[in-house]
Amino acid sequence: MADKEFDQGKRRFLVAATSVAGGVATGAVAVPFVASMLPSERAKAAGAPVEADITNLAPGEMMRVEWRGKPVWVVRRTTDMLETVKQSDAKVADPKSARKPGELTPPYARNEYRSIKPEYLVVVGICTHLGCSPVDKFKVQAEPFEADWKGGFYCPCHGSLFDLAGRVYKNKPAPDNLEVPPHKFLSDTRILIGDDGTRA
Numbered sequence: 001m002a003d004k005e006f007d008q009g010k011r012r013f014l015v016a017a018t019s020v021a022g023g024v025a026t027g028a029v030a031v032p033f034v035a036s037m038l039p040s041e042r043a044k045a046a047g048a049p050v051e052a053d054i055t056n057l058a059p060g061e062m063m064r065v066e067w068r069g070k071p072v073w074v075v076r077r078t079t080d081m082l083e084t085v086k087q088s089d090a091k092v093a094d095p096k097s098a099r100k101p102g103e104l105t106p107p108y109a110r111n112e113y114r115s116i117k118p119e120y121l122v123v124v125g126i127c128t129h130l131g132c133s134p135v136d137k138f139k140v141q142a143e144p145f146e147a148d149w150k151g152g153f154y155c156p157c158h159g160s161l162f163d164l165a166g167r168v169y170k171n172k173p174a175p176d177n178l179e180v181p182p183h184k185f186l187s188d189t190r191i192l193i194g195d196d197g198t199r200a
Contacts, residue, residue, distance in 0.1 A: 049194030084150035088163040
């Protein structure tokens with residue numbers, strides 16, 4: 001009888017010990033697995049907002065900033081450039097940025113100049129047709145692609161045209177205006193791209 005009770009006690013001990021060891025092993029395997037599903041520091045940094053210092057950006061010039069692996073253009077528009085935006089209203093397909101408003105144009109940029117401050121345009125420099133990168137053609141002059149060119153962006157890959165507010169011309173391959181990324185002014189000389197304070 002004593003041997004039987006000893007065997008049962010031993011069995012309970014072994015079952016408990018095995019269960020504990022199994023639990024520890026499961027935890028040891030699960031921790032790296034769960035950790036692998038979390039974004040790396042590099043991934044976090046790649047998606048993080050970036051600051052653009054526009055102190056030395058002269059009127060009529062453009063600077064490029066990288067955000068989430070995308071080129072973002074900051075253009076400081078002159079008074080003449082802003083006037084050409086008004087003149088382009090009849091030529092562009094979506095003058096009020098009404099198409100895909102939440103996706104391509106945040107509320108604070110749903111205006112004629114597509115900007116927080118008319119002087120500064122902030123857009124993602126990727127054509128909405130097939131993802132090519134348009135080139136800046138700010139000079140007002142006749143161009144092979146447009147006899148009455150008022151300045152803006154030209155995509156040489158397939159011929160899409162965008163005005164100085166990033167609005168696509170009518171009857172061009174690109175279906176939409178250039179994307180305005182979330183952004184806000186931290187000061188008169190610093191723009192934070194990737195965070196506008198409206199998203200949690």
